[in-house]
Amino acid sequence: MARVYREGDIGNEIADRKIAVLGYGSQGHAHALNLRDSGCEVVVGLYKESPSWSKAERDGLAVTETPEAVRWADVVMMLLPDEAQPAVFRSEVEGNLSEGMLLLFAHGFNIHFNQIRVPPEVDLGLVAPKGPGHVLRRLYVEGRGMPALFAVGNDASGRARDLTLSYARAIGCGRAGIIETTFGEETETDLFGEQAVLCGGLTALLTAGFETLVEAGYQPELAYYECVNELKLIVDLIYEGGLAEMRYSISNTAEYGDYVSGPRVIDEHVKENMRRILAEIQSGQFAKEWVLENQAGRPNFLARRRREAESRVEKVGAELRSLAAEGVGAKGEER
Numbered sequence: 001m002a003r004v005y006r007e008g009d010i011g012n013e014i015a016d017r018k019i020a021v022l023g024y025g026s027q028g029h030a031h032a033l034n035l036r037d038s039g040c041e042v043v044v045g046l047y048k049e050s051p052s053w054s055k056a057e058r059d060g061l062a063v064t065e066t067p068e069a070v071r072w073a074d075v076v077m078m079l080l081p082d083e084a085q086p087a088v089f090r091s092e093v094e095g096n097l098s099e100g101m102l103l104l105f106a107h108g109f110n111i112h113f114n115q116i117r118v119p120p121e122v123d124l125g126l127v128a129p130k131g132p133g134h135v136l137r138r139l140y141v142e143g144r145g146m147p148a149l150f151a152v153g154n155d156a157s158g159r160a161r162d163l164t165l166s167y168a169r170a171i172g173c174g175r176a177g178i179i180e181t182t183f184g185e186e187t188e189t190d191l192f193g194e195q196a197v198l199c200g201g202l203t204a205l206l207t208a209g210f211e212t213l214v215e216a217g218y219q220p221e222l223a224y225y226e227c228v229n230e231l232k233l234i235v236d237l238i239y240e241g242g243l244a245e246m247r248y249s250i251s252n253t254a255e256y257g258d259y260v261s262g263p264r265v266i267d268e269h270v271k272e273n274m275r276r277i278l279a280e281i282q283s284g285q286f287a288k289e290w291v292l293e294n295q296a297g298r299p300n301f302l303a304r305r306r307r308e309a310e311s312r313v314e315k316v317g318a319e320l321r322s323l324a325a326e327g328v329g330a331k332g333e334e335r
């Protein structure tokens, strides 16, 4: 079994270091605020026109432009979008790194697929929380934590491993559990999970279920409640107690249907498709496609984003959510 590091197994070396968090988006705001609340000295690095600059200041954080933040820091966490990282690394980060510094990533894409090469005298690490940044912050505030992976890509100083783990603890992940990995394993499993299961697989499954009911003549609002809205309630039970807890709470009729119909939906063909997607990730084909899509100005990505926002399942969901919000008073009480 993998060793799972908890708070008590990890030191507090990070408390003596100056940390620059580059970016203040989903992960950036959560890392910066969790580190600050864990007693660390943090500066957020951004570009001058960023709308997030004033937001970070309102949250009580010091903000400077990226090159200055890197020069000031001992530890730099790169939390720009993956596709923006290589250019910013070359123009604003690389020249300001020095021997003994630790450069961290929250996802290994650019290191594993050779889009960024870190100088050999600089330590290189990975702290990859296994969930969205806004939930990382929410859990920390609630006194809980999100699991994370950590890896060391280069240990020039001999201190990279302890410091990387200590950073993971300071953002709250030691409260849940931290597992050691490599940049390659984190990158390939993360891309697979988000494409085949958590985001791509799930949205395709929900949409297919919704459309099947609507095309068969059932009310779209009912189809939405059945195939999309209720998912959270089912997933919460799985999160709390695994598949068994969910199956304990549903009816025996639902449990029997789960056993006889689930494997006919997610059948061998689906697993074959999953294996193909994994192979495209492992070979670097997906990474190459995403890099080229960005170099071309993201035409397919942006068109797809627009089309998805116009889809029937999204429109029905938005209407139902606005009706639900109307029924709730300013203090969240039912009217």
Ligand SMILES: NC(=O)C1=CN([C@@H]2O[C@H](COP(=O)(O)OP(=O)(O)OC[C@H]3O[C@@H](n4cnc5c(N)ncnc54)[C@H](OP(=O)(O)O)[C@@H]3O)[C@@H](O)[C@H]2O)C=CC1
Residues within 6 Å of the ligand: 022, 023, 024, 025, 026, 027, 028, 045, 046, 047, 049, 050, 051, 052, 066, 078, 079, 080, 081, 082, 084, 088, 106, 107, 128, 129, 131, 132, 133, 134
């Ligand atoms: N989203 C998530 O929950 C997870 C993300 N990750 C990884 O974390 C990293 C960050 O992703 P995510 O938090 O989603 O990113 P976001 O898109 O949410 O935030 C990116 C931040 O970088 C800033 N930024 C963009 N371009 C530049 C630039 N040229 N110079 C300086 N700052 C810039 C943005 O500025 P502005 O605010 O002005 O837009 C924003 O603050 C990625 O490596 C991702 O794979 C890992 C685990 C989960």
Ligand SMILES: CC[C@](O)(C(C)=O)C(=O)O
Residues within 6 Å of the ligand: 129, 130, 131, 132, 133, 190, 193, 194, 198, 199
């Ligand atoms: C599931 C998507 C994710 O990998 C994440 C929140 O963990 C991401 O890249 O945002």
Ligand SMILES: [Mg+2]
Residues within 6 Å of the ligand: 107, 190, 191, 194
């Ligand atoms: Mg990811």
Ligand SMILES: [Mg+2]
Residues within 6 Å of the ligand: 129, 130, 131, 190, 194
């Ligand atoms: Mg992920």
